[in-house]
Structures are given as structure tokens and as C-alpha cells.
Amino acid sequence: MAGRLRAAGYEVTVFTRRQETAADLLGSGATWADSPAAVAAVADVVFVMVGYPADVRQVVLGEEGVLAGSRPGMIVVDHTTSSPELAVAMAAAAQRQGVASLDAPVSGGDRGAREGTLTVMVGGDDAARQAVAPCWQATAKTVVACGGPGTGQQTKLTNQVAIAAGMVAMCEALVYASRAGLDLETTLRAISSGAAGSWSLSNLAPRILAGDFQPGFFVEHFVKDMRLALEECRRLGISLPGLTLAESLYARLVDQGHGRLGTQALILALADIDDLPLPRPAGISDPA
């Protein structure tokens, strides 16, 4: 995303926890800064994209964080999928310093980031969102204004809730069809365009049939997102059994050492791959 901003002609100042991550960006003319605060000291808009809510908290609210270096009128945009509550807290902390904070998680994966076709789900101040809009022309295809602080995160978590049991559905259909002895390509052709159709059935099921378990989206990142959603469920007093089931199956997958495979690896938590007429994915060891 930073590379696309740089390519679009923006001056980019960058801090990454491991500097080598930024090598290509620095080669394209971006400037290095030694901390998030040092980025904020020179930038009009600071984009944050890290891992867990604790990382977001440190990068934005920490001693050397973005707000520690901010000037009034600055905008901080958190692209991390993170906690809605933290987004609300950051917006309040930012406002006390005359800074606008937007929660703006994205969907579209690595590919969407490389190609500039992400969807950005934005929670927070309208004027700040409009001020950042020209930057998103370089990184996103769709920008959705979701409401006040935290609603971008809630919308992204809704997206992950819809994916969770949907992945179970897709993988169970393949397990069923395999064990029933059906030709899997024919079966996908028969069911993909009707009421059973989904993005995962059209895009991830064919990868499973090809033995391709490489990540579009890492299992371990999806587990993080589902746990954020489950925490919110507890706070909201709701119980989502499909999400709970999906999280438990994916947690099993992480236990099996598959956290760095793509989310389509869920099928490995539902069936022994050696019982299915499917190519064994690279990196899955022989049975004992």
C-alpha cells in the first residue's frame, strides 16, 4: 500500500519494526523514520498496518507512538483489523490532541494491496475521511463510510463472521463429495452458480482440488480476527455457534502446525487428507 502511494507521487516517510521490510520502499525514494512518533512529526496522514490490537495500541498510543509525535490537524488511519473498542479509545485520545483518527480495516488480501483494489471500511469523522480519500485512490477500489469510530472495525469483523462458517460450508461440501465418490470438478461445476455458490467455493475450492494450500490469507491471521469477533460477541451478549465452531476447527489447524497455510487448509481439520482423492499439499508430511 505504501509502495502504491509512493508510485502515485506522494512523499512517503516509513517506519517498520524490522527495517529490511521497508527496503524496496526506501529504494523507491521513501524516507526512513526511527519511530512512529518520528513519522508523525513530518506527515499529514499517518497510515498504520500492524498485527494485533496490542501492536496498534503501542504504535499509536505508546511512548514513541504516532500521537506522541502528532501535530493538530494530522490524521491517523489504522488499516489493521483490530478491536472496535480500541478504535473508539484511539479516536477519543486523538481528538484531545486535535488529531482525527479513522479505523479503516481493508479486505481484498495481499493481491488487493498489490493491485490497489482493496475495499476500505471506514469508521470515524466524515471530514477526515474525505481528506484521506485522494490517497485511497492509489490503494483501494471501494471506500465505504460505515459510521462513527469503531464501525469500520465492526464492519470488517462482520465480514470475517460471514467468512467463518462459510469456509466450514465449502470444506464440508468437498469432504462430502469426495467421500461419496463424486468427480469433484463436475460437482463444483454443478453447484457453484446456484444457491450454494460463494466466493470461497469459486475461488478456494479449486485450489484445494489442485493441492494448493498457499496463503491468500494466513490461517493464523484469520484465527486472530475470529477471536476479536468472539470477544465482541461476549461484550455484546450474543452467541454465534457457527463462528464458535469455525474458530475451534481453525485452532485445531494451528495446533497441527498449519498456521502459515491459507484459510482453505480448513479441510485438513475436517478430514484426513489421505482419505480424500485430493493431491496432498506441499508441506503436509506423510502419515506416521
Added chain:
Amino acid sequence: MAGRLRAAGYEVTVFTRRQETAADLLGSGATWADSPAAVAAVADVVFVMVGYPADVRQVVLGEEGVLAGSRPGMIVVDHTTSSPELAVAMAAAAQRQGVASLDAPVSGGDRGAREGTLTVMVGGDDAARQAVAPCWQATAKTVVACGGPGTGQQTKLTNQVAIAAGMVAMCEALVYASRAGLDLETTLRAISSGAAGSWSLSNLAPRILAGDFQPGFFVEHFVKDMRLALEECRRLGISLPGLTLAESLYARLVDQGHGRLGTQALILALADIDDLPLPRPAGISDPA
């Protein structure tokens, strides 16, 4: 489907358990027969579409069933979503009488049937399938040859397995978004075209938002199909927790008296409709 065959110029002889069901068809020039056997006595191809496997068994294998009136060279096509094992048994029984039996369940719903845009999933003899193909030009958009006897049913059950946990996913996303206070139309717009996308999210979620719980597909019929799939799972020695969960939630819905609503009514098994900012569907009574 019979109406479309008649409109396409085929001579149609019809038996229905309640004769009034066939009134329109008889008005369009179809001929009444007093039993499935009496239909078979005059037809080259007999299409069966009933409710449960026990009904199929009676209509095809019973005393006054199709095979009791069949002549060698006839073809019987079962369009019911039914048991794969029964399909295999019927094909064998038919063959002993020189008759071909195809299992040919459909997807596409009432609307696909009215408009002639069904998908037919066919298991059984190739020559018989090719002989029936001209008839399906009047009723279907897509005919998929799935393999030998029973594979049409297995493919349709795979379709239902993919729908089952997928419906849980769609409804849980709406419950989550509602309780998180999001604007639901905006949320659907943000998530429907990406990795969370599905036929149910695009087609059934908007009906829930509109308070429209009318059936495209009846809850009670879907429960029947899921139970057929679960029986097959036991026979095949596989465990599909998402399907099991979906069946238990839909069974609760039937207990609540909602068996004749559409499958999108699943949301009523996950949340009290009065806790969600959604219109209460017609026919759902006030809380006590």
C-alpha cells in the same frame, strides 16, 4: 415443470396424489391417469417429483407404481431430492424390467421451475440421459452428468451441505452487524462482493432486512434434505459439524412453528427478532 413440457408441445399424462394440484395442467390439454402405473403404461419417459424417499419408493416401486406399469425401453426420471441408496436400488430394479432409471434432482427452486432455468444433476445411464435431454430443454438451463446411479442425488446433497453452514454464516453476520449497531444496508454493500460474498448474502440477506420471510425454499424441505445428507454421512463414516449445527438450528425453527417459512428464517433461531433492528416478518407473533 410438467406445464413447461406441455407448452413445448409434449403429450403429457399426469397423476398427482390430490387431483386438484393438476387442474391447470389438465386445463392445458394434459391427460389424467389414475396411478403412476397408468402413467407408465402410456408414456415413453416418466418424471417423478414427490416429497420424501418413502414417497419415491411407493410411486416407483409400489404396487401401483411406475415399474408396475412399465414396458421395456421406458425411462423413469426421479427429480425428487432423495436417498442415493434408493436411487441405486431403483436403477437395479428398473434394469431387471428393461427400463432405465435416472436420479435427477434439481436446484433453482420454484422460480427456476416456472422459468425453465433449473440445474439438473443426473446420475445413471448415459444413453438414457441423452434420450431425455430434449425434454430438459423445456425445463432446465443446465444438465450435469454426474456419473452412475445415485451420483445425481449425491451431487444435490453436496449442494445442500454447502448451503447449510453457509446459511448459518449469512445469518450470523446479520446478527453480529445488527447487535454491533451497524447500518445493515451499508454493511451488506461493504462485504457482499469480496471473500465473504455468497448467493445467500446477495439474495437472502436483503429479504431479511425487508422482513420478507416468504419461502423461496421451505425450511421443512431443507430439513428433510439435511437429514438425508446426515444419514449418508453416517453411512460414509464422516462427521460434518457445520451441517450438524445447521440441522439442529433448523430443527429448532420447525419446533417454533416456522417450517413453512423460507430458509432465510434461520435468523429467528439465532436471535430474538425483537432484539434486532429489523422489521418483524409477517406471521411472527408478538412476544408474550
